[in-house]
Amino acid sequence: MTREEVLSAFNSIRVWTNGDRRAVHEPLLVLLALSRVNDATSQTMDWNDAEPLLKNLLEEFGPDGSATTRHYPFWHLQTDGLWQLDGPPEILKRPAGATPTLTELRQNHVRGGFTMPIYKALKADPELVGIAAQRIVDAHFPESIRGDVLDAVGLAQTESMGTPKDPQRRRDPAFRAKVLLAYQYRCAVCGHDLRLGQQSIGLEAAHIKWFQAKGPDDVSNGIAMCSLHHKVFDLGAFKILPETYQMVFSQHLNGSEAASHRMLAYHGAGLILPQAREYLPHPINLDWHARQVFKSPERGG
Template sequence: MDWLERTAKLRQWTRSGTRAPHKPLLLLYALGRFQHDTDAALRYTAVEEDLQRLLTEFGPPRKTSPAYPFHHLVNDGVWEVRTDRGPGSPGSGVRDLRETGAAGRLAPDLRAELRRDPSLLGRMARLLLDLHFPPSLHDDLCEAVGLEPELAETERMSSVPRQRDRRMRELVLTAYEYRCAFCGYDGRIGAVPVGLEAAHVRWWAFDGPDDVDNGLCLCSLHHKLFDKGVLGIGDGHRILVSQRFVGHSPAAHTHVTALAGRPLVGPQPGTPSVADSHRAWHTAEVFQGSPRPDGAPGPTRP
């Protein structure tokens, strides 16, 4: 049985690039728990808060329930559920899972194969990360689900159907003249830029192309905040800052809230700016909540 193929083909609700990482997040969480206890079952009532936190932090900006993947992942052959009544999931209702004592764990054949070949766990985790999340979030996700940090450094899987264009970073940084499009940071050591990265607006994992009009040159801080949905791009290529972001320090105001409404820095003339279709995808699938009004006030002093 090809467990990597099953991992790559998890059945998810998709339409026009809509994000639905419910099953990948649950499977990553289960792999993390298996790494520390190969026999433990995950009782729904005991892990519900953890799974909801993962969906809130790494899922799309829409309300969702961990009950959905807890029940439906069974259909992919990698997960099983038992209740106080015996084997089988009672359904995807939160109340049903709670009241029947539902507990899930990796399917028996998969557990046996992971014990026989421990490297499979890392390969499955890497595949899930590559197929569903941007690289800037991989380390955070490994930590959140309890996977050992070295998994984030494993070699990219050859079974990922697309390969990144390594030229994109240089093309994007050149287009933005080696300046962060949000704050203008342009640090170097000698001739080498430091702390500058090429960010995909529409994530590569969701068919975002390795093109300049799908890229931004961002400093490391703003790249992470962009992929977490704290920052976005609005009409007129002006910066959006989520109302859900909370930061009371002068640094949080200077580096985040004060950016609301500012125009992007770059790209240079003759270079395509971010395409409206990619900008719209990020706003719908990544940006969190509503944007702050332009010129958000600074922190109040006690």
């Protein structure tokens, strides 16, 4: 297979269902498989080896509760034409919709991996592994956490190599400037407003509904945040209530007493609001983030 044929196969990976509902199982499994191509001696991996790794990735980077269906991509990815399974015939002959249980995959040591043509192409072109991985994270995760996703699977972040984009959608280059102006150049969570001359330092425009989920580049879908609060917002550490604009943090957020206190000091506090009502975070976007990104359960009080 040529490099472009391999990349085209990876482009078909499904991640968005029902328009904007996240289903990151397949991209994360593929990234996990890519991470072992250059070092592994076997084309496939045993589900017993893949399961704990995929479970951890889904708990960290997937929607709330997605780890409970962690075995789905291992089985269903074969329908995309880039994955194959090895195991007992009585399991492999099942129809695509008859997903084996976790127990069946474990006890039968079902193995999965890239098809031989794709595997051989990746082995022959080590640089292709990095290109494919970068395209996947570019297409499915916001910029704030792409490096974290690649680090978690043991791959290095590289300069994007022509990531496929929706030809009907282009990012608005003025989005950041509009959002920062609306919030008067300060983080809406902590008030961070450090500048060097006229240049804001460490201040970013966070999409509430991710651009990858067709979130618009409108100010009502953006919030000015420092880089730290932007990252934890994209990881689902807190959500924003649509009526009161209060910040509610996840019970999963933890750390040293000093670190967690600094972060959790904002639990229940109100967002620093923009300077005009038309810039307020749109309830529909806040609801999407609460359903698709926030890590339940929320903290009390």
